[in-house]
Amino acid sequence: MIVCFPHKPGKGGPGSFQTRFEKALLKRDIAICYAATSVKKPDVLFIVGGTKKIGWLLQMKIKGVPIIYRLDGINWLHKMKSYGVKKYLVDEYRNINSKLIHAFIANSIIYQSEFVKNWWNSAGLRKVTQFNCIHNGVDLNEFNAENQLPESSHRVVILEGTIDYTPYAIDLINKVAFSLPNNFTIDLYGSFENLKNKQKIDKKINYHGSIPRENVPSALKNAIYLSLDINAACPNTVAEALASGSPVVGFDTGALKELVTNDSGIIVDYGGNPWKLDTPDYQGLIDAVIKISTNYNFYAANARKLAVERYNIDTIVNQYINIILEEIKKKKRN
Template sequence: MKIALVALSYRPIHSKALGGIEAFTFKLASEFHNRGHQVTLFGNADSKIPGKVVGITNGQKLMREGWPLADRLFVRKYVTFQLMAMLEALRREDEFDIIHSNLAEWHYAFLLSDLSKKIVVTTHGTYTPKPDMEYILSKYKGPHMVNISQFLIDSVFPKYNPRSLIYNGVNLDEYEYCEKKDDYYLWLGRISPVKATKEALEAAHKADVKLKVVGEADYQDYFDDEVKPLFDKKREFLGPKFGREKIELIRKAKGLIFTTNWPEACPMTILEALSCGTPVIGFDMGAVGELIENNVSGYIVKGGDVSGIAKKMKEVDQIDVRECRKRATKFSLDKMLDAYEAVYQKVINKNKLK
């Protein structure tokens, strides 16, 4: 197939991409290329994938210190360049069998769906206010939608069709199973209030356990004022890690701490940990309960309950790490890719009948 992937453009898409959607898009591009498909990515000009890149902008020039969406000028540029990526793919639609939007702004695909019947859109989260979503869904028929969790379907898109449920997938060969663990816990993600980094550190202090924090600071003030003071000999900051270094940290951890104040749609860090046989202790937000089997492959704690996280840190040895790996096999990368190929083919076949 000839596949156009429309990507977030304010950051490059590559093997060390920061952000869940960016990492997902890179994995999709790489794996479809490996399966023999012709992949073209519309997004940041500095992107590096095993395929073609149609550069919309050098997104690094849009960034500023701290979380960029707090900057109104950035928001204007951000919206403009996401639309440019989508419109450029649509302008060249005759070159492709499928145009797959992976923008956080899923509604762009709806607003532009009359321009092409080749669009597939993956909804990666609840980024649009619900009244706006309901209005858009009532106004536009829209393209084939892929939801990445039942949580998204139930909370945001309960009546929409056509759609498919395809969970994110983890490469079971890349994130190898490891039974022998070291004496530390791991927190992995963007360091920001919405990811509740501070709460993970507070729990580690309460439980008096070692915690390694891996990630990049989105809000520098938050990091300096609320997170950094909690580091000491047992609680250390490692900065962002990639590739084998990141994987080894996950494999050897006693447990992954998944604190979040945001309703995550299908967090990859949980799947990566489970694949490595690493139990997950997480707040009950979004789709967390769909991925973790409570008391089997990890523990689910009420959102915001720091003491609850600390308590379960003391009980993590009761989890059979083989059950974690077993759980991960339900969310394999191959299953995800097969499902997307089936959706693509369904859309292609439907268009042939018209």
């Protein structure tokens, strides 16, 4: 079997997924290729996130190659923030490409979450009938709960690709740091859109900058993970934190309520309209962090248990492979 991707893994969540997925396919002796070096007719095309190679997709579709599209959310922040004309046009172009593939080119759609499915049903060009919902998976050996603190944790970890992608992020983080008792520490990882915001971080916060991928497992251990993602499709870091035995706290936006159970973390009300980037109510985050810290072992054990039951990368990959095999069978029947 040969699975062909439009391009090599990129950055961010989609890139992390494709890297893991390719590794899992190769482990199962399934060959992979890319559009630039593809065989004339691979068994299946697999799109992660999106691609501008619409012409190539159409050529493959005419040849009868099944196309599977794993979908993220839809770009929307460019409409809420002043990124400039170029960024606005690029994001709109990407949205148009994704909507065309979703509505008319792909044979099968895989949504990352129910939240993503509902989003595309309301904002896409049409509702599709051939789809599956599969959450992200995590390597349970790479992210594990070994050497967890035996009693409790007063360490809060915030790990974002871009910390200040919302206008209130810095103020929110500072309020959390100021409001937590003095025995709590906050480790902050990520980069800044505006480097001036780096200087606004409270001195109580341990800022570590961007973190290499290989250091993420150790950063997430022995902690309460505070997710600041807004309307996230299915954040990888949440699954990674759970697998590390680190309970999750975050706002009830995006797919977080789907990913975190009441005994593996606490998801709190946003306190406004996240789609309009209203300033959220931070007090709920404070209360949740303190509550988890007083019963840390309970939440930590259930976080790891949840990851084992739902987010094992091997189980997730098998679901994808079953879909791939089904599409190949359909092609042969036709």
